[in-house]
Amino acid sequence: MIAALANPERFMRFSRWAAPLFGVIAVALGAVGLWLDFIAPPDYQQHYTVHIMFIHVPAAWMSLFVYGCLAGASFIGLVFRHSLADAAARAAAPLGAGFTFLALVTGSLWGKPTWGTWWVWDARLTSVLVLFLFYLGYLALQAAIDDEQRAARACAILALVGAINLPIVHFSVTWWNTLHQGSSVFRKGGPTMPPVYLEPLLILSLAYMAAFGALWLVRIRGEVWRKRANALALRAAG
Amino acid sequence: MLDFDAGKYAPYVWTAYGLTAAVFVLMVADTLARARRWRRKVRDRETDKTP
Numbered sequence: 001m002i003a004a005l006a007n008p009e010r011f012m013r014f015s016r017w018a019a020p021l022f023g024v025i026a027v028a029l030g031a032v033g034l035w036l037d038f039i040a041p042p043d044y045q046q047h048y049t050v051h052i053m054f055i056h057v058p059a060a061w062m063s064l065f066v067y068g069c070l071a072g073a074s075f076i077g078l079v080f081r082h083s084l085a086d087a088a089a090r091a092a093a094p095l096g097a098g099f100t101f102l103a104l105v106t107g108s109l110w111g112k113p114t115w116g117t118w119w120v121w122d123a124r125l126t127s128v129l130v131l132f133l134f135y136l137g138y139l140a141l142q143a144a145i146d147d148e149q150r151a152a153r154a155c156a157i158l159a160l161v162g163a164i165n166l167p168i169v170h171f172s173v174t175w176w177n178t179l180h181q182g183s184s185v186f187r188k189g190g191p192t193m194p195p196v197y198l199e200p201l202l203i204l205s206l207a208y209m210a211a212f213g214a215l216w217l218v219r220i221r222g223e224v225w226r227k228r229a230n231a232l233a234l235r236a237a238g
Numbered sequence: 239m240l241d242f243d244a245g246k247y248a249p250y251v252w253t254a255y256g257l258t259a260a261v262f263v264l265m266v267a268d269t270l271a272r273a274r275r276w277r278r279k280v281r282d283r284e285t286d287k288t289p
Contacts, residue, residue: 038240048244052254059258098265102258109254113247211262215269222269225276232283 008084008224015217022214026207033204040196050197052110057185058205059102062212063131064166066096069216070138071163074156083227084220086152089159090142091219095212097135103128115179123172124180131169134162 033054043050070092077085107125108118119125138155145151173182184192191198244251 035240038242042245048247048251051244051251055254055258094268095265098261102261105257106254109250109257113250215265218269218273222273222276225273225280229276229279229283232280236283236286 006082006084011084012221012224015221019214019217019221022210022217026210026214029203029207029210033200033207036200036203040200043197046114049110049113052106053197054200054204056103056106056110057201058208059099059106060128061205062208063096063100063103063128064169065209066092066099066212067131067134067159067162067166070096071159071166074159077152078156078160084224086156087220087223087227088216089156090152091216091223093135093138093142093155095215095219097132097139099208099212100128100132100135104132120179122178122180123176124169124178127165127169127172130165131162134158134165138162 037051037054040050042048046053070089073085073089073092076082077089104125107128111120112118138158141158142151142155145154172178173180185198185201193201
């Protein structure tokens, strides 16, 4: 599948119908997820702040998933020198930064009424902040280097270095004693969350995933057009 | 039945939802604007409107 899409023409044909399809799926799942979110009763401990969980947790999962996509595309671009992989990495970074920003801000807004503080330097929060800084560093490095191939190589190396942080973010609540709660969905023995909260959470997570799929494909299409426009400008100048 | 009451936590809950909506709108708008801009440039350059 990935090999087949490595051809830019084939990718453009695929993404032309896949991007709007993902967009429609995201809107439909988002509507169902929000409906389930606002018919769910307040939690016995967290009361109405449980609503923040439905938008915070998917953003946090997406911040890791998108970085995984960024690192994977960077690896392919670095090793196989494939321009579409570079475009995919470049396209993923701003979206990942957006999701990570949301994870940090909604987490802070959830933390204040439940923990009594906006921020604490515990392992989970700090490692997610480091993840956000890797995204910003990637975007800054990309903007700082004019030569596109050099920029792609430097950004790919930075993205791969940053990938070391992914297991740290994921296992931080297990490895260290943190104020942030441990995993209550992806854990041995199954989720501890009741279905009335688990269902909207999973549906909204799929909505976030579909939204990322749609936006990523459109951004990669934009990158393909950008490269084509620059090639046409060079041809016209030469 | 839909229940939008957030009690005394309303400022936290609605700020979180408002920011999430704003970031999504920003990501969608920026993504579409970039794609349209480069697509238009390709078309212009293919038809030699822009040198």
